[in-house]
Amino acid sequence: xxxxxxxxxxxxxxxxxxxxxxxxxxxxxxxxxxxxxxxxxxxxxxxxxxxxxxxxxxxxxxxxxxxxxxxxxxxxxxxxxxxxxxxxxxxxxxxxxxxxxxxxxx
Amino acid sequence: xxxxxxxxxxxxxxxxxxxxxxxxxxxxxxxxxxxxxxxxxxxxxxxxxxxxxxxxxxxxxxxxxxxxxxxxxxxxxxxxxxxxxxxxxxxxxxxxxxxxxxxxxxxxxxxxxxxxxxxxxxxxxxxxxxxxxxxxxxxxxxxxxxxxxxxxxxxxxxxxxxxxxxxxxxxxxxxxxxxxxxxxxxxxxxxxxxxxxxxxxxxxxxxxxxxxxxxxxxxxxxxxxxxxxxxxxxxxxxxxxxxxxxxxxxxxxxxxxxxxxxxxxxxxxxxxxxxxxxxxxxxxxxxxxxxxxxxxxxxxxxxxxxxxxxxxxxxxxxxxxxxxxxxxxxxxxxxxxxxxxxxxxxxxxxxxxxxxxxxxxxxxxxxxxxxxxxxxxxxxxxxxxxxxxxxxxxxxxxxxxxxxxxxxxxxxxxxxxx
Numbered sequence: 001x002x003x004x005x006x007x008x009x010x011x012x013x014x015x016x017x018x019x020x021x022x023x024x025x026x027x028x029x030x031x032x033x034x035x036x037x038x039x040x041x042x043x044x045x046x047x048x049x050x051x052x053x054x055x056x057x058x059x060x061x062x063x064x065x066x067x068x069x070x071x072x073x074x075x076x077x078x079x080x081x082x083x084x085x086x087x088x089x090x091x092x093x094x095x096x097x098x099x100x101x102x103x104x105x106x
Numbered sequence: 107x108x109x110x111x112x113x114x115x116x117x118x119x120x121x122x123x124x125x126x127x128x129x130x131x132x133x134x135x136x137x138x139x140x141x142x143x144x145x146x147x148x149x150x151x152x153x154x155x156x157x158x159x160x161x162x163x164x165x166x167x168x169x170x171x172x173x174x175x176x177x178x179x180x181x182x183x184x185x186x187x188x189x190x191x192x193x194x195x196x197x198x199x200x201x202x203x204x205x206x207x208x209x210x211x212x213x214x215x216x217x218x219x220x221x222x223x224x225x226x227x228x229x230x231x232x233x234x235x236x237x238x239x240x241x242x243x244x245x246x247x248x249x250x251x252x253x254x255x256x257x258x259x260x261x262x263x264x265x266x267x268x269x270x271x272x273x274x275x276x277x278x279x280x281x282x283x284x285x286x287x288x289x290x291x292x293x294x295x296x297x298x299x300x301x302x303x304x305x306x307x308x309x310x311x312x313x314x315x316x317x318x319x320x321x322x323x324x325x326x327x328x329x330x331x332x333x334x335x336x337x338x339x340x341x342x343x344x345x346x347x348x349x350x351x352x353x354x355x356x357x358x359x360x361x362x363x364x365x366x367x368x369x370x371x372x373x374x375x376x377x378x379x380x381x382x383x384x385x386x387x388x389x390x391x392x393x394x395x396x397x398x399x400x401x402x403x404x405x406x407x408x409x410x411x412x413x414x415x416x417x418x419x420x421x422x423x424x425x426x427x428x429x430x431x432x433x434x435x436x437x438x439x440x441x442x443x444x445x446x447x448x449x450x451x452x453x454x455x456x457x458x459x460x461x462x463x464x465x466x467x468x469x470x471x472x473x474x475x476x477x478x479x480x481x482x483x484x485x486x487x488x489x490x491x492x493x494x495x496x497x498x499x500x501x502x503x504x505x506x507x508x509x510x511x512x513x514x515x516x517x518x519x520x521x522x523x524x
């Protein structure tokens with residue numbers, strides 16, 4: 001298990017023990033973390049599982065793919081630390097990973 | 107909904123299970139008008155989920171009918187192009203109106219981004235109060251204790267008012283918007299026999315009207331409406347000099363904001379009447395509304411298909427799709443895929459994972475106005491529950507003739523106040 005932390009737009013913390021190999025989006029959905037829609041179900045095809053990765057974790061979660069870049073372009077308030085949570089796979093190295101949720105998904 | 111004088115009609119729909127698969131053709135608009143397409147697609151999903159139809163009124167085409175196959179093609183915009191045509195039939199070259207839904211990257215991106223902020227969530231929360239007020243007015247003005255057509259008085263009226271707001275279109279002329287929308291979607295390219303030159307004349311009137319608005323907006327400071335954003339957009343400010351491209355994008359924004367939500371509004375009434383237990387569930391618990399909205403949008407699938415064109419030879423699920431082939435993604439079929447959606451033919455307002463549907467498409471062309479549509483439906487049903495004990499459907503609804511727009515022209519109802 002790997003501990004990950006979601007912080008919603010109102011500042012509430014959700015600390016979850018996540019299964020390695022799951023995507024961060026799946027972790028949010030299966031633990032009822034509000035604010036992630038994940039309409040496409042994890043195929044990097046909709047942009048509704050947008051999160052902001054805390055800067056000190058950015059290098060550890062890896063790079064965006066070209067498709068992820070494209071999908072993020074059509075969401076709102078994209079920042080340099082924006083990621084689609086379905087594209088982040090939970091591994092041992094991500095113990096303590098902290099992400100913030102946007103006000104709304106688009 | 108359609109101009110009757112435009113149309114000629116003939117009708118005889120065979121049982122899909124009696125037809126040979128080699129020549130199986132799902133594209134006839136009459137199949138959808140008669141609401142018989144479900145069985146046609148059930149056969150394809152079962153026996154030939156990636157199907158080649160060698161001959162139809164639109165020429166040969168591939169049908170993609172399973173949920174995940176549709177997502178795969180929709181997301182593969184490098185090999186499956188949206189350029190020029192995104193419905194099953196090709197427009198005659200002289201009538202092509204370029205629009206960003208029918209463009210590939212990079213041009214698609216800059217045009218979409220110019221208008222997208224108008225319908226982004228932040229902007230929409232500003233509009234919620236005014237929409238709720240208008241919904242209230244529409245519902246309060248409905249005739250009491252007599253039959254009327256829900257489509258005309260509610261579905262069409264509400265979406266028209268919303269669209270007028272998004273364009274900042276002169277409110278007293280707003281009826282022109284659904285008129286132009288209907289003319290635009292009444293086209294040979296989606297299986298309707300129509301005088302295409304007459305259609306084009308009407309669309310020219312639309313262009314002329316909006317051109318005036320463009321010059322007004324261009325002379326004023328930028329604000330959050332579609333025309334102003336285009337007129338002031340770095341990459342779109344010269345669009346007025348390409349009238350066909352301006353017209354194309356107008357049609358896209360008008361149809362996108364009109365037909366789709368209109369038919370979901372109508373479908374909600376139809377399906378709740380056909381499923382009285384679901385109606386009871388809703389009345390017992392109004393917090394189900396957002397989930398129900400997604401279920402309505404899945405169940406209705408307001409746009410039945412989108413079409414792509416293969417840019418190269420592609421091996422797909424054991425089939426050889428050749429460069430230049432038409433590939434039709436039948437959203438209306440994928441939304442009934444038994445392997446992805448449990449009991450897909452059932453309308454269940456508290457369905458698990460209701461947002462996981464194909465109606466908005468996936469990939470870079472995913473519906474831009476999805477949040478506007480959902481918001482209108484949500485507010486409408488919140489206000490309906492406050493006022494009415496029941497919206498009773500008093501006769502069989504009539505569907506429109508099209509293989510693209512899955513809609514209703516008439517839903518006869520009587521409302522029962524609380």
